[in-house]
Amino acid sequence: MDEQxxxxxxxxxxxxxxxxxxxxxxxxxxxxxxxxxxxxxKFNSPLLIMLMGASLISFFLGQQLSAxxxxxxxxxxxxxxxxxxxxxxxxxxxxxxxxxxTATVYRDGKKQELSFKLLVPGDTIELSAGDIIPADCQxxxxxxxxxxxxxxxxxxFPVEKHPADKVLLKNSGSGILDQSTIFMGxxxxxxxxxALVMKTGANAEFGKIAEKxxxxxxxxNFEKQLKTFSAFILRLTIVMVxxxxxxxxxxxxxxxDSFIFAVAIAVGLTPELLPVIMxxxxxxxxxxxxxxxxxxxxxxxxxxxxxxNILCTDKTGTLTEDxxxxxxxxxxxxxxxxxxxxxxxxxxIFHTARKSPLDTAIQLHGSNVxxxxxxxxxxxxxxxxxxxxxxxxxxxxxxxxxMITKGAPENMFKATAYFLDGKEIKTITxxxxxxxxxxxxxxxxxxxxxxxxATKILPEEKRTVYQKEEETEMVFLGFAAFLDPPKKDVAHxxxxxxxxxxxxxxxxxxxxxxxxxxxxxxxxxxxxxLTGEEIxxxxxxxxxxxxxxxxxxxxxxxxQKEQIVNALKKAGNVVGYMGDGINDAPVLRAAxxxxxxxxxxxxxxxxxxxxxxxxxxxxxxxxxxxxRKTFQNTLKYIKMGFSxxxxxxxxxxxxxxxxxxxxxxxxxxxxxxxxxxxxxxxIPSDHTDRESLVSPLRWNMKEFTKYIIVFxxxxxxxxxxxFFTLYSVFDLKDAQFQTGWFIESIATQVLIIFIIRTKxxxxxxxxxxxxxxxSTIGIVTLAWIIPFTPIGxxxxxxxxxxxxxxxxxxxxxxxxxxxxxxxxxxxxxxPKAP
Numbered sequence: 001m002d003e004q005x006x007x008x009x010x011x012x013x014x015x016x017x018x019x020x021x022x023x024x025x026x027x028x029x030x031x032x033x034x035x036x037x038x039x040x041x042k043f044n045s046p047l048l049i050m051l052m053g054a055s056l057i058s059f060f061l062g063q064q065l066s067a068x069x070x071x072x073x074x075x076x077x078x079x080x081x082x083x084x085x086x087x088x089x090x091x092x093x094x095x096x097x098x099x100x101x102t103a104t105v106y107r108d109g110k111k112q113e114l115s116f117k118l119l120v121p122g123d124t125i126e127l128s129a130g131d132i133i134p135a136d137c138q139x140x141x142x143x144x145x146x147x148x149x150x151x152x153x154x155x156x157f158p159v160e161k162h163p164a165d166k167v168l169l170k171n172s173g174s175g176i177l178d179q180s181t182i183f184m185g186x187x188x189x190x191x192x193x194x195a196l197v198m199k200t201g202a203n204a205e206f207g208k209i210a211e212k213x214x215x216x217x218x219x220x221n222f223e224k225q226l227k228t229f230s231a232f233i234l235r236l237t238i239v240m241v242x243x244x245x246x247x248x249x250x251x252x253x254x255x256x257d258s259f260i261f262a263v264a265i266a267v268g269l270t271p272e273l274l275p276v277i278m279x280x281x282x283x284x285x286x287x288x289x290x291x292x293x294x295x296x297x298x299x300x301x302x303x304x305x306x307x308x309n310i311l312c313t314d315k316t317g318t319l320t321e322d323x324x325x326x327x328x329x330x331x332x333x334x335x336x337x338x339x340x341x342x343x344x345x346x347x348x349i350f351h352t353a354r355k356s357p358l359d360t361a362i363q364l365h366g367s368n369v370x371x372x373x374x375x376x377x378x379x380x381x382x383x384x385x386x387x388x389x390x391x392x393x394x395x396x397x398x399x400x401x402x403m404i405t406k407g408a409p410e411n412m413f414k415a416t417a418y419f420l421d422g423k424e425i426k427t428i429t430x431x432x433x434x435x436x437x438x439x440x441x442x443x444x445x446x447x448x449x450x451x452x453x454a455t456k457i458l459p460e461e462k463r464t465v466y467q468k469e470e471e472t473e474m475v476f477l478g479f480a481a482f483l484d485p486p487k488k489d490v491a492h493x494x495x496x497x498x499x500x501x502x503x504x505x506x507x508x509x510x511x512x513x514x515x516x517x518x519x520x521x522x523x524x525x526x527x528x529x530l531t532g533e534e535i536x537x538x539x540x541x542x543x544x545x546x547x548x549x550x551x552x553x554x555x556x557x558x559x560q561k562e563q564i565v566n567a568l569k570k571a572g573n574v575v576g577y578m579g580d581g582i583n584d585a586p587v588l589r590a591a592x593x594x595x596x597x598x599x600x601x602x603x604x605x606x607x608x609x610x611x612x613x614x615x616x617x618x619x620x621x622x623x624x625x626x627x628r629k630t631f632q633n634t635l636k637y638i639k640m641g642f643s644x645x646x647x648x649x650x651x652x653x654x655x656x657x658x659x660x661x662x663x664x665x666x667x668x669x670x671x672x673x674x675x676x677x678x679x680x681x682x683i684p685s686d687h688t689d690r691e692s693l694v695s696p697l698r699w700n701m702k703e704f705t706k707y708i709i710v711f712x713x714x715x716x717x718x719x720x721x722x723f724f725t726l727y728s729v730f731d732l733k734d735a736q737f738q739t740g741w742f743i744e745s746i747a748t749q750v751l752i753i754f755i756i757r758t759k760x761x762x763x764x765x766x767x768x769x770x771x772x773x774x775s776t777i778g779i780v781t782l783a784w785i786i787p788f789t790p791i792g793x794x795x796x797x798x799x800x801x802x803x804x805x806x807x808x809x810x811x812x813x814x815x816x817x818x819x820x821x822x823x824x825x826x827x828x829x830x831p832k833a834p
Contacts, residue, residue: 007106007109007194008106009109009123009124010122011107011108012107015123018121019120022120022200023201024201025201039079052071055067055068102114103125104127105125106123106125116134122196123197124196124197127145127182127192127193131187133147133182133183134184134197135204136182136197136198136205137182137196138181139161140196141193142193143193145160146158146189146191146356147161147187148189158356159179160382161179162179184204229699229701232705236646240650240653247653248662251656285627289302289622292619292622292626293613294610294612294613294619294622295611295613296610297608297609297610297611302626304574304593305593305610305626305628306628306629306632307631307697308696309503311504311575313504313505313507313577313579314579315510318578318617319486319487319506319522320486320487320518321485323484326358326364326365326366329453329478332478340453343453343455344453345363347390347404347405348363349363350374350379350391351391375395375396377392377393378466386407386411388405388408388411389407390468390470391404392466399460400460401457403466405453405455405456406451406453407451413433413452413476415471415474416428416473416475418473418474418476419476428476440479443481444513447483447517448481449482449514450479451479452478453478455477486521493618494522494524495523496621497621497624499694502624502696505564506551507553508554509555510555516529527551528550529553530552532555532556535553535564544570544571547567547568548573561577561579561586562590566590574696575591576592576595577590579594579595589607594610596611597611597612628688629693631697632688633683633686633688635699636683636757638704640753643708643710646709646715647712651663651715651720652664655723661733661737663738664742664745665738668797672749672783676749679776682769682774682775683753685771685772686757686768687766687767706830707830710825711819714819715815717818718748718814718815718818721811725808729807730804735796735797739787739792740804742783743784743787744812748815750776752815753768754776761820787800
């Protein structure tokens with residue numbers, strides 16, 4: 001490419017003017033808030049707002065300790081979330097910084113390396129194998145330039161590009177089919193070129209994608225469920241507070257005292273530790289995932305990971321090696337032919353130009369081919385018009401020379417007049433031409449990319465230069481069939497995901513036939529197939545109906561990828577999407593879990609929730625397991641808190657109606673709640689049963705409500721049994737009654753964790769972590785000691801006789817046995833309940 005020496009390029013002055021006019025060559029930067037604003041936004045949650053309201057009311061009612069505790073929980077949650085999000089963002093930025101972002105540009109007649117963002121329309125750049133194309137460009141000169149457009153189109157095979165003056169008018173067109181245009185975000189596989197920058201930044205092909213990324217992000221499944229759950233808590237709290245207030249007011253209690261008591265119950269019902277538990281659990285999960293090569297950028301994605309039941313992925317590079325392989329060489333009848341392999345190998349090995357990926361595949365496959373005695377005379381390079389190349393060889397001891405030509409079958413058929421049948425050369429009749437064409441179609445239908453091979457004996461003359469006009473009246477030998485092979489370990493990885501009840505759906509730009517072949521090889525059962533063309537004719541409702549039962553989405557456009565993911569979500573699925581190209585950015589954002597890899601383009605990494613250090617489904621499997629452990633431990637806190645809290649608060653309403661005094665003072669309720677919350681801070685470290693991780697986890701509010709009712713009623717029954725024992729049997733009044741119910745209440749609330757943390761029989765078949773066991777036993781012990789200390793006296797407690805303590809201990813043990821029975825009955829009715 002000697003003409004490069006004469007390239008002058010833009011002047012620095014002109015480039016600065018154009019940079020000011022068009023702006024930097026960037027299409028998308030995820031908006032990053034200033035740290036202070038990002039921290040404030042962490043409080044934008046219905047649950048946290050409700051907790052802050054409860055804290056404010058408590059403060060003005062003189063319950064400063066209670067108000068401080070609640071506010072501390074809220075702030076601690078926000079701080080934990082902010083720290084982990086900030087840390088993950090920094091790791092992601094470091095990954096992005098590792099990607100080369102410079103281009104070779106001509107400025108003032110000199111070659112220099114400039115940042116992508118400084119490129120402007122009119123710049124002349126130089127490209128070679130391995131380079132990322134920094135903008136939409138027009139090819140000026142090229143030598144064997146093959147470009148991987150999979151990040152844009154999803155197709156696995158590289159596309160050859162040519163200068164505009166060498167592209168046939170009928171094929172030039174516009175957009176991704178223009179063989180003289182190369183696009184931002186694609187990459188050079190082989191060859192080198194000079195190109196003129198035409199469009200930069202938002203004006204490039206991916207500007208449309210950037211526009212979509214500027215819209216508001218859709219709510220994920222976890223965020224929707226959290227909103228529903230928060231609304232449920234709010235409604236329940238309001239109803240119970242009103243009921244308690246009215247009952248106490250009717251009973252003759254002072255209005256202010258009734259209100260304080262009702263607020264105390266509201267605080268008791270509110271899961272103020274939930275944000276902290278969630279943040280600690282998510283942080284714990286994200287740190288474990290980081291050690292396994294999974295960087296979590298968005299903490300809530302860990303929960304979504306646990307709930308994910310569908311993973312959408314491209315075929316190329318995830319299921320396949322992203323490496324083209326020659327599978328077989330066959331004759332016209334489809335029979336394996338060493339003769340075809342020999343000539344395909346000779347054609348490839350004698351090329352002096354840069355090798356295409358297909359040439360490399362042929363050479364690897366034919367490495368044992370014997371080529372002694374063959375000598376190259378000349379070659380006729382590939383061009384887009386002919387879509388074939390030729391070499392002329394001579395075999396030692398023979399006077400004649402042979403031209404070997406390989407290329408696209410459709411073009412090769414035009415150059416052939418004969419075919420080789422065994423050792424006999426026969427004329428291709430119209431009927432036989434159809435037979436050869438049928439064999440080509442069969443290979444294509446089986447997902448192969450195909451080259452045709454033909455030869456021609458040249459006249460006995462000793463010239464050394466041959467022209468493309470010689471490519472006529474050739475003898476057709478057969479076909480070379482190529483595939484992008486599946487990864488060696490992918491079948492095992494897919495089986496691992498299958499055992500976790502995650503369904504794989506393939507969204508690709510390749511053909512359905514080729515993708516079906518890959519699925520067959522790696523053991524994916526294909527339910528149905530939809531093509532991009534078919535999707536274009538479906539309404540949104542029809543796509544929502546068809547998408548869940550479809551395994552392969554083939555020949556789809558970037559916008560259709562997003563349609564598919566949204567349809568799957570609307571059908572009730574939690575959807576993960578794995579992508580690494582610029583065209584994947586909108587769909588990464590639309591998915592419940594956006595997954596990218598460390599060598600993906602910047603925009604994909606910035607948009608994704610999770611970044612994998614290796615593009616491996618095994619790493620994904622580990623991430624899903626950690627996500628489910630985190631989700632499971634969060635659900636333990638929610639189930640435990642509401643089953644016992646609901647029961648105790650319901651009991652409080654009943655006790656208020658029948659007792660001549662408050663069943664527990666507001667300060668005692670809040671202290672009870674504080675001790676209970678402290679016992680639960682270790683839940684994120686708890687062990688999880690293997691069977692609880694095999695299925696995606698969801699918040700099923702209907703079954704969750706029944707769970708709360710079943711265990712709440714069981715808790716209330718024993719509360720009323722306690723009331724009867726303390727009031728009627730032992731004739732306890734005021735302080736002693738309140739003390740008795742306090743220690744019974746805290747014991748039943750806290751110890752029930754051993755029952756509900758597992759579907760198995762506790763301790764013998766499922767043991768808690770040492771931290772959970774220690775915090776639980778420690779808090780119960782502390783609660784039973786407190787009434788005998790000065791602190792207990794300060795809170796209004798009174799010492800109890802030994803026989804009363806023994807009776808309460810018996811009630812607690814009976815409650816735990818009944819709780820185990822209720823659990824068994826409940827899970828028989830709802831085996832898949834949370």
